[in-house]
Amino acid sequence: xxxxxxxQPHLSSDDPRIMLDGEIGQFESVPPYxxxxxxxxxxxxxxxxxxxLNMGPQHPSTHxxxxxxxxxxxxxxxxxxxxxxxLHRGVEKLCENSDYHHIISQxxxxxxxxxxxxxxxxxxxxxxxxxxxxxxxxEYIRVLTxxxxxxxxxxxxxxxxxxxxGGLAPILYSFIERDEIVEMLAAxxxxxxxxxxxRIGGVNGDLxxxxxxxLGDWMSRALKEHETNIGLLNENEIxxxxxxxxxxxxxxxxxxxxxxxxNIRAAGVPxxxxxxxxxxVYPELDFNIxxxxxxxGGDSLDRYLLRLDEVRESLKIIDQCLHNMPDGPIMAxxxxxxxxxPGRAWAAVEAPRGLYGTYAIxxxxxQPFRMKIHDPSFVxxxxxxxxxxxxxxxxxxxxxxxxxxxxxxxxx
Amino acid sequence: MDRLLRKRLETRFDGKxxxxxxxxxxxTEIHVGTADLVEIMNALHDEADLKFEILADLAGVxxxxxxxxxxxxxxxxxxxxxxxxxxxxxxxxxxIPSLTGLWPGAEWMERETYDMFGIIFxxxxxxxxxxxxxxxxxxxxxxxxxLADDAARSPGGxxxxxxxxxxxxQASPNAVRRTVKTR
Amino acid sequence: xxxxxxxASLPDAVAANVSPAADDTALVPAGExxxxxxxxxxxxxxxxxxxxxxxxxxxxxxxxxxxxxxxxMLKDDARWGALEVIPTKxxxxxxxxxxxxxWPLLSGLACCAIEMMSAATSxxxxxxxxxxxxxxxxxxxxxxxVAGTLTTKMAGPLVRLWExxxxxxxxxxxxxxxxxxxxxxxxxxxxxxIDRVMPVDxxxxxxxxxxxxxxxxxxxxxxxxxxxxxxxxxxVIAPNVPTDV
Numbered sequence: 131x132x133x134x135x136x137x138q139p140h141l142s143s144d145d146p147r148i149m150l151d152g153e154i155g156q157f158e159s160v161p162p163y164x165x166x167x168x169x170x171x172x173x174x175x176x177x178x179x180x181x182x183l184n185m186g187p188q189h190p191s192t193h194x195x196x197x198x199x200x201x202x203x204x205x206x207x208x209x210x211x212x213x214x215x216x217l218h219r220g221v222e223k224l225c226e227n228s229d230y231h232h233i234i235s236q237x238x239x240x241x242x243x244x245x246x247x248x249x250x251x252x253x254x255x256x257x258x259x260x261x262x263x264x265x266x267x268x269e270y271i272r273v274l275t276x277x278x279x280x281x282x283x284x285x286x287x288x289x290x291x292x293x294x295x296g297g298l299a300p301i302l303y304s305f306i307e308r309d310e311i312v313e314m315l316a317a318x319x320x321x322x323x324x325x326x327x328x329r330i331g332g333v334n335g336d337l338x339x340x341x342x343x344x345l346g347d348w349m350s351r352a353l354k355e356h357e358t359n360i361g362l363l364n365e366n367e368i369x370x371x372x373x374x375x376x377x378x379x380x381x382x383x384x385x386x387x388x389x390x391x392x393n394i395r396a397a398g399v400p401x402x403x404x405x406x407x408x409x410x411v412y413p414e415l416d417f418n419i420x421x422x423x424x425x426x427g428g429d430s431l432d433r434y435l436l437r438l439d440e441v442r443e444s445l446k447i448i449d450q451c452l453h454n455m456p457d458g459p460i461m462a463x464x465x466x467x468x469x470x471x472p473g474r475a476w477a478a479v480e481a482p483r484g485l486y487g488t489y490a491i492x493x494x495x496x497q498p499f500r501m502k503i504h505d506p507s508f509v510x511x512x513x514x515x516x517x518x519x520x521x522x523x524x525x526x527x528x529x530x531x532x533x534x535x536x537x538x539x540x541x542x
Numbered sequence: 543m544d545r546l547l548r549k550r551l552e553t554r555f556d557g558k559x560x561x562x563x564x565x566x567x568x569x570t571e572i573h574v575g576t577a578d579l580v581e582i583m584n585a586l587h588d589e590a591d592l593k594f595e596i597l598a599d600l601a602g603v604x605x606x607x608x609x610x611x612x613x614x615x616x617x618x619x620x621x622x623x624x625x626x627x628x629x630x631x632x633x634x635x636x637x638i639p640s641l642t643g644l645w646p647g648a649e650w651m652e653r654e655t656y657d658m659f660g661i662i663f664x665x666x667x668x669x670x671x672x673x674x675x676x677x678x679x680x681x682x683x684x685x686x687x688x689l690a691d692d693a694a695r696s697p698g699g700x701x702x703x704x705x706x707x708x709x710x711x712q713a714s715p716n717a718v719r720r721t722v723k724t725r
Numbered sequence: 726x727x728x729x730x731x732x733a734s735l736p737d738a739v740a741a742n743v744s745p746a747a748d749d750t751a752l753v754p755a756g757e758x759x760x761x762x763x764x765x766x767x768x769x770x771x772x773x774x775x776x777x778x779x780x781x782x783x784x785x786x787x788x789x790x791x792x793x794x795x796x797x798m799l800k801d802d803a804r805w806g807a808l809e810v811i812p813t814k815x816x817x818x819x820x821x822x823x824x825x826x827x828w829p830l831l832s833g834l835a836c837c838a839i840e841m842m843s844a845a846t847s848x849x850x851x852x853x854x855x856x857x858x859x860x861x862x863x864x865x866x867x868x869x870x871v872a873g874t875l876t877t878k879m880a881g882p883l884v885r886l887w888e889x890x891x892x893x894x895x896x897x898x899x900x901x902x903x904x905x906x907x908x909x910x911x912x913x914x915x916x917x918x919i920d921r922v923m924p925v926d927x928x929x930x931x932x933x934x935x936x937x938x939x940x941x942x943x944x945x946x947x948x949x950x951x952x953x954x955x956x957x958x959x960x961v962i963a964p965n966v967p968t969d970v
Contacts, residue, residue, distance in 0.1 A: 216878050302847045306848060309848045388651075474612075474625070487614065489601050542673070
């Protein structure tokens with residue numbers, strides 16, 4: 131395809147084990163360089179009958195650019211090594227060189243599907259540093275928009291779960307749901323995706339008529355649409371049989387792997403930051419935490435069903451927020467140039483994927499000294515290596531999709 | 543602000559804390575040295591009245607003088623977050639024992655800290671770069687790694703405050719406070 | 726000149742105006758391991774009909790429709806070498822076919838990918854214009870919609886994907902990060918705009934662009950396809966006409 135006289139630069143990937151077209155016939159022993167770590171030595175040595183299969187950074191699943199090197203024996207996956215970093219944008223370094231206000235827009239693209247939560251945790255940490263009380267109306271608006279985004283994110287999860295297993299229809303339903311919610315949020319934030327809505331001390335804009343009318347319209351249909359979406363897949367035999375029994379996580383493994391969010395709640399541990407360490411106005415709201423897999427742990431189907439349960443709880447919360455919305459200001463009065471006291475603050479929220487936390491160190495200037503972002507998908511991806519032993523290749527995508535990773539957060 | 547937790551920590555780890563137990567809002571903070579780290583973490587994890595089973599975060603910090611590794615833990619016994627700061631890692635050879643024996647899920651977090659700071663976690667079976675390409679030569683989040691088009695170091699000088707990095711290029715030793723001042 | 730056949734090397738006038746390997750676009754000085762200067766593929770499939778089109782911004786583009794019935798179309802042997810028996814309107818038909826069935830490569834890197842998927846699903850349906858099948862394999866794709874930030878680590882695989890796509894192919898830069906680096910312009914690990922590594926036909930700004938914005942960009946791409954405007958000079962797909970027409 132390329133011209134014969136074309137000098138092809140030797141575009142070796144960062145991994146010398148990948149063979150390009152021009153190198154067919156030259157076989158390099160694996161690994162060509164001495165393995166750097168114990169785990170590399172263990173992984174990159176092949177026994178009889180094993181081979182490597184590279185699910186490269188571009189692949190049909192929609193999580194993003196994740197590369198997984200599978201060591202397979204026939205159709206069974208013996209081991210796998212995820213390679214991250216294809217979307218590493220250096221957000222933490224950029225945050226160190228930004229104003230506190232600017233950080234809110236910097237951290238948006240981390241969990242781009244649910245980006246209000248990525249703003250919420252830093253904003254809470256900065257409010258701790260500044261000792262700011264957020265007005266109650268702003269808190270209610272935060273919870274309301276956050277739960278809306280959680281519903282949207284779980285709806286997208288359903289679609290992606292089906293898409294990774296080969297079903298092309300449910301994602302269309304998911305995107306209908308997502309589009310409706312996101313247009314609602316665009317009415318108050320102005321953006322469909324990377325909202326940049328939360329501010330230190332409150333939120334940016336108050337609820338307006340368009341938002342309320344769209345929300346009311348959607349809420350009247352929401353539960354029924356949720357039931358429809360459930361009915362799409364729950365009784366589909368192929369779907370259930372592909373998910374049941376795959377990727378079983380039990381309580382000990384979940385705690386040891388530092389997993390949080392629906393993945394740990396589907397393993398039987400009732401840890402939800404909204405109840406374990408309540409923030410904002412969650413203590414006043416009445417909702418339950420669904421937990422599955424309390425005996426023996428949960429598999430992929432449990433994780434899927436748990437997220438559906440969570441959608442129902444979120445709808446309850448949205449309802450309560452609408453009914454109890456107080457009046458008042460939506461933002462605390464703060465100076466424009468923010469210089470918090472020197473100190474450290476940690477804040478964590480319950481994002482749709484787990485515990486999303488921010489550790490902020492301030493040194494008295496108007497730029498933070500260190501902003502560490504703890505993303506739940508990052509630790510959740512470690513589970514894939516544990517869960518994939520002796521499963522089929524086709525189950526890799528099922529397991530990975532059931533953990534609901536978002537590469538923006540994994541790679542920061 | 544759990545006073546009971548503070549008492550428990552002070553009595554249990556009496557000689558090993560490098561400083562008082564600090565509490566603010568809903569966080570409790572202890573400073574430990576790298577030698578005692580594994581023992582203290584095991585105690586925090588196993589003991590019945592502490593039971594810090596959930597590792598929420600593992601962060602590397604480069605204060606100008608030294609490096610730290612900060613752990614955030616949660617337990618159902620106390621309403622506070624616990625922050626354990628392992629202090630005193632020298633900047634030229636930062637080594638700290640790894641927690642992968644206790645929490646295998648810390649492996650990737652330690653890899654990330656190594657990738658960004660160069661802190662070596664002894665005992666981590668897989669300490670290689672996770673974000674940057676494997677042959678990348680520097681550690682991006684260190685304070686002596688400046689972004690490429692850093693206006694502060696450009697001939698233009700970086701007049702606006704947004705263009706100053708945290709450590710200005712021509713800082714006099716007194717002008718910049720390099721350690722985090724705590725109360 | 727270009728009329729005289731398809732030599733393997735660039736025609737002089739074109740080469741003089743080609744500036745792909747300029748130093749300001751090289752990421753890293755040559756010789757170091759990097760994606761390096763943009764990859765220039767000398768065009769042996771399609772001879773360039775318009776030398777110096779882009780840099781000097783000379784003649785307006787000829788619409789194929791204006792050449793209808795002229796014998797210039799009959800002599801359009803740039804790509805119809807063996808197929809001269811096809812009537813003159815074949816070019817137009819083929820372009821219409823291409824324009825209405827551009828199959829994108831599933832290359833969503835980051836946040837813009839969600840908006841791309843949203844543009845492809847129910848509410849803003851790109852299937853109306855034939856663009857629904859997002860091919861997973863580059864060998865079957867026409868358009869590379871780069872949606873999301875390109876990092877230095879991903880640049881190699883992405884350029885390899887681009888090279889694996891067969892001609893004719895187009896590239897759409899969706900989102901601020903691909904147009905110019907966007908909000909990550911200061912970062913140490915991103916590439917400031919994918920036009921540093923591959924030729925781009927349509928730039929769609931926005932962070933992320935709305936699905937309607939992406940569809941507008943694809944409409945513009947359709948116009949480009951129909952008018953046979955390509956990206957680099959070597960890839961200009963144009964009728965083989967002298968410039969004094």
